[in-house]
Amino acid sequence: MHSRLYKPTLIWLQGVTCNGNTHSFLNLPYLPQLLERFEVLYHPLLPCTQSLAEIARCKRGCNVLVFEGAFDPEMERAGTTLKQLVGHYAGEAGHIIAAGSCASFGGIFKASAPERNSGLAFSGEHPDGPLRGRVGKVINLSGCPVHPEWLGYALMSIADGRPVAVDDLGRPTALYRHMAHDGCLRNEYFEWKVDVEQFGRKEGCLFYEHGCRGPLTHASCNRTLWNGVSSKMRVGTPCFGCTEPDFPRRNLFETKTNMSIPEEVPVGVSKRAYLTMTGIAKSFKIKRLEERLIDDD
Amino acid sequence: MMTRALIEHIEGEASLYFDTRGDKITWAEIAFPHFRGMERMLEGRKATDALVITPRVCGICGHAHLMATVRAIEAAYAEAGYPVELTRKAKSLRELTLVLEMIQNHFKWLYLVIMPELEKLGIEGLAPAPLKGAYAAAQATKILALFAGQWPHSSYMIPGGVTCDPTHLERIQAAGLLDELIAFFEKETAGVDLDTLLTFASCREFNPLQSDFGRLEKGLIAAGMHKKGMAYDRFVVLGEHGFTVRARLKHTRPMKADASQVATEAAVCRDEISHARNVRYGKHFYEVGPLARAIAADNALIKNMHRRYKDSVYTRVMARVYETALLLQRARKLLEHMELSEPSYIPPVALERVTAAGEGIVEAPRGPLIHRMRLVKGVIAEYGIITPTQWNLGSSVMSDPAPAQKAMVGAVDIAEATFIFRSFDVCSVCTTH
Ligand code: SF4
Ligand code: SF4
Numbered sequence: 001m002h003s004r005l006y007k008p009t010l011i012w013l014q015g016v017t018c019n020g021n022t023h024s025f026l027n028l029p030y031l032p033q034l035l036e037r038f039e040v041l042y043h044p045l046l047p048c049t050q051s052l053a054e055i056a057r058c059k060r061g062c063n064v065l066v067f068e069g070a071f072d073p074e075m076e077r078a079g080t081t082l083k084q085l086v087g088h089y090a091g092e093a094g095h096i097i098a099a100g101s102c103a104s105f106g107g108i109f110k111a112s113a114p115e116r117n118s119g120l121a122f123s124g125e126h127p128d129g130p131l132r133g134r135v136g137k138v139i140n141l142s143g144c145p146v147h148p149e150w151l152g153y154a155l156m157s158i159a160d161g162r163p164v165a166v167d168d169l170g171r172p173t174a175l176y177r178h179m180a181h182d183g184c185l186r187n188e189y190f191e192w193k194v195d196v197e198q199f200g201r202k203e204g205c206l207f208y209e210h211g212c213r214g215p216l217t218h219a220s221c222n223r224t225l226w227n228g229v230s231s232k233m234r235v236g237t238p239c240f241g242c243t244e245p246d247f248p249r250r251n252l253f254e255t256k257t258n259m260s261i262p263e264e265v266p267v268g269v270s271k272r273a274y275l276t277m278t279g280i281a282k283s284f285k286i287k288r289l290e291e292r293l294i295d296d297d
Numbered sequence: 298m299m300t301r302a303l304i305e306h307i308e309g310e311a312s313l314y315f316d317t318r319g320d321k322i323t324w325a326e327i328a329f330p331h332f333r334g335m336e337r338m339l340e341g342r343k344a345t346d347a348l349v350i351t352p353r354v355c356g357i358c359g360h361a362h363l364m365a366t367v368r369a370i371e372a373a374y375a376e377a378g379y380p381v382e383l384t385r386k387a388k389s390l391r392e393l394t395l396v397l398e399m400i401q402n403h404f405k406w407l408y409l410v411i412m413p414e415l416e417k418l419g420i421e422g423l424a425p426a427p428l429k430g431a432y433a434a435a436q437a438t439k440i441l442a443l444f445a446g447q448w449p450h451s452s453y454m455i456p457g458g459v460t461c462d463p464t465h466l467e468r469i470q471a472a473g474l475l476d477e478l479i480a481f482f483e484k485e486t487a488g489v490d491l492d493t494l495l496t497f498a499s500c501r502e503f504n505p506l507q508s509d510f511g512r513l514e515k516g517l518i519a520a521g522m523h524k525k526g527m528a529y530d531r532f533v534v535l536g537e538h539g540f541t542v543r544a545r546l547k548h549t550r551p552m553k554a555d556a557s558q559v560a561t562e563a564a565v566c567r568d569e570i571s572h573a574r575n576v577r578y579g580k581h582f583y584e585v586g587p588l589a590r591a592i593a594a595d596n597a598l599i600k601n602m603h604r605r606y607k608d609s610v611y612t613r614v615m616a617r618v619y620e621t622a623l624l625l626q627r628a629r630k631l632l633e634h635m636e637l638s639e640p641s642y643i644p645p646v647a648l649e650r651v652t653a654a655g656e657g658i659v660e661a662p663r664g665p666l667i668h669r670m671r672l673v674k675g676v677i678a679e680y681g682i683i684t685p686t687q688w689n690l691g692s693s694v695m696s697d698p699a700p701a702q703k704a705m706v707g708a709v710d711i712a713e714a715t716f717i718f719r720s721f722d723v724c725s726v727c728t729t730h
Contacts, residue, residue: 016331016333017356017726018353018354018355018356018359018726019355019356019357019726020353020355020356020359020449020450021356022356023356023357023449024356024449026405026431026434026435027431027434027435027438027439027448028435029435031428031431031435032428035428044305044306045306045405045409046409046427046431047413047427051305052303052305052310053303075331076330077310078303078305078310108338108350108353109333111338112333112334112335112337112338113333113334144353144450145356145449145450198642198644199455199457199458199460199641199642199644200387200458200459200460200461200462200640200641200642201462201641201642202462202464221447226442226446226447226448227435227438227439227441227442227447227448228439228442229439229442229443229470230442230443230445230446230447231446231447232446232447232451232452232453233446234446235444235445235446235451235453235460235461235462235463236453236460236461236462236641237446237451237452237453237460237461240349240452242450248346248349248350250342250343250346251343251345251346252345252346252348252349252452253345253346253348253455294464
């Protein structure tokens with residue numbers, strides 16, 4: 001039993017954003033149960049007890065601050081700058097969640113205004129956002145947008161009073177310890193270096209020519225599927241590395257290669273070992289991996 | 298005297314500035330304060346990168362942006378002399394996922410915005426339940442994700458088709474989930490089965506309905522919304538899909554619609570810097586969105602409402618919710634007839650060969666969305682986006698008001714005027730991108 005008195009208060013603020021994290025959050029299957037665990041003072045779409053104008057007066061604090069979007073110090077919400085708003089609520093809150101890559105590292109909207117916009121604690125991979133140095137307090141849930149289940153995990157942990165361990169970039173290890181590549185249905189093709197012949201096929205890996213960042217990206221998209229059912233690679237789209245501080249990169253649908261070998265090799269693998277392995281793997285001809293899987297089409 | 302009202306619980310925020318006599322609204326100006334520079338960010342990038350960037354213009358209609366981008370790139374290919382071939386499979390998958398995004402939008406608007414806001418006007422018995430909107434929207438996007446990988450922010454449409462390669466397994470899964478969503482809609486939203494609702498031809502048929510839609514209909518009448526919020530009674534539909542009819546209409550009289558007549562100008566707001574732009578067709582303002590689509594498609598029920606109550610808030614709101622039913626039926630048909638034996642993707646020539654301009658037009662949840670680009674050897678030299686909300690929510694001068702301004706003048710007070718404003722389904726992030 002959770003007594004109503006002990007519900008942590010929550011405020012969800014928006015910086016420079018597309019609202020994608022808000023909409024991603026609404027996809028959480030246990031959203032009603034999660035909302036029961038908090039007293040939502042402000043959320044841009046969900047029922048809440050205060051108006052934005054009241055929040056902007058910065059009179060009270062909150063236990064949990066969720067921030068979505070890039071931080072632009074001069075941007076105003078209801079007439080109060082983000083600098084003031086974040087300064088006030090981040091000071092009061094016990095936990096701060098940066099929801100999405102913009103709030104974590106700057107993301108898309110740092111790319112649009114690099115001089116002005118940043119994440120909360122980081123700017124790109126450098127820990128020099130306005131809330132720098134608050135390791136452990138700022139939880140970075142990068143992703144463009146944040147996966148609803150990642151947000152669910154962080155908020156439920158807070159509600160339960162369970163500490164959330166984070167990596168060097170402030171991301172919960174339970175969620176970002178894996179690579180996006182883990183659990184991808186194309187792994188067998190990856191092992192035997194068989195690339196997809198062209199887009200629009202379920203046979204083949206997307207790493208060698210089609211831009212996939214799965215083996216270079218910390219995320220659990222193929223373990224905890226998107227919308228409960230899918231992921232980019234399951235529908236033949238390459239991973240764009242949206243959880244990493246360098247998102248959005250350039251030329252997202254192609255792999256930079258050197259003598260037809262990807263320039264970047266999977267995280268933690270030595271380039272030399274990788275080249276040797278590739279040579280061996282490629283020398284096999286595996287008929288099963290060269291055929292279409294289903295021929296009714 | 299100008300009174301300011303901050304509009305929130307929309308996509309982002311907006312400011313309304315009212316002139317009043319007594320409480321009555323005599324004039325209104327609209328400002329959208331936030332700007333993000335999406336178009337400039339695209340310049341210098343390879344055109345296909347826009348397939349990843351433009352969905353991030355908007356968290357609620359990113360899929361429409363994706364489709365506008367892919368259509369613009371394909372138009373540039375054609376302009377350069379390399380027409381892109383699309384299979385029926387690719388076309389129907391694109392349409393299916395677009396339709397599902399519209400469905401989630403309309404559910405959220407009904408349950409998270411319109412019902413609670415109507416209750417705030419003092420209308421009783423509505424029983425608003427915002428989380429129903431989140432549930433239904435999540436169900437719609439789950440079906441979408443089976444083909445597009447995820448929602449929000451999928452990039453599965455590419456020049457030449459789609460990246461996915463679904464089998465009948467996904468199609469059957471999707472059909473099962475869609476049946477569940479339709480059952481929810483019938484029980485909670487409509488209070489009558491989908492097929493029956495789609496035969497409705499008069500607003501009187503809503504009388505016996507014990508459902509959210511039925512309560513909404515009665516509530517709108519109780520609030521006098523059938524006599525409020527008329528704009529120009531001129532409509533435009535530009536996006537071409539299986540479920541739309543491209544047209545420009547004066548009242549219900551159709552005329553030719555030609556996208557080259559669409560132009561923008563800076564919005565006018567004397568009290569605040571607004572980053573919005575107004576959109577006109579030729580010299581005139583037009584309303585866009587579900588009401589425009591229903592009139593263009595000659596929908597019997599919405600035309601009946603329009604005959605009685607013109608382009609009032611009532612007709613506008615009912616058209617949007619009713620469109621949910623039309624789209625659910627469309628999704629069902631698309632899934633039933635999904636032809637999976639064709640390729641998903643036919644590779645076009647290398648993008649580097651394309652030096653040309655292209656335009657992509659899509660009907661987004663709120664109306665026509667236009668992306669225009671100019672490519673030099675496949676690289677973006679210029680990018681322009683015109684969003685549906687810029688049509689409806691412009692802010693102009695008193696002698697020539699934009700649709701939402703015209704609709705708000707005459708409202709009895711600010712609360713009523715802001716409700717009228719919301720009847721257009723406001724999205725600030727799209728308006729200012
Ligand atoms: S498609 Fe990407 S995530 Fe999947 S196996 Fe290949 S590299 Fe890994
Ligand atoms: S697959 Fe890659 S790009 Fe897609 S959501 Fe996961 S981390 Fe982001």
